[in-house]
Amino acid sequence: MIKIDSKMAHKVSPDNVMISKPTIKNGVHSFQCTHETTEFVLDHESKHVNGILLLEACRQAAIATCHLNGVRKGSKSIALLGINASYKEKVNKTDNIHIESSCYLSNMRGAFDSATVECKVMQNDECKAKIVFTGNVFIEEIK
DSSP: OOBOOGGGGTOSSGGGOOBBOOEEETTEEEEEEOSOOSSOOOSSOOSBOOHHHHHHHHHHHHHHHHHHTTSOTTOOOEEEEEEEEEEOSOOBSSSOEEEEEEEEEEOOOSSEEEEEEEEEEEETTEEEEEEEEEEEEESSOOO
8 A cells, every 4th residue: 555645644654644645536535544553552452443543544534635625735724623423334454444535625715614524434345434524724824
């Protein structure tokens, strides 16, 4: 898997990037996903991917999707306001994982734009989880 640039996922270390460069079809971004990262230490082993890791991978995909839809690369001006996560079925560690994401930016032409990104965690052509992020994209970088 060729990982996306760490700045696109708002990560300092490339080791903590959990998503690939996406393919784009009909406005939907599809990222390959890994459940391996050095950023988190979990205190139990399981045959499935822990939900917190799926949430982080989707967070990275949501940020990258915003950037790919026109938000400045490397900007620290995306403020996460809300998360709605629905886990439908366990994601196993042995099969490929993809995240399909779509971004909706509203052009408010003020201090910020509003953003909603829907991420679907896909495995074996089945949606295993759906996570929706809402936030603000500030026009000027926050200092």
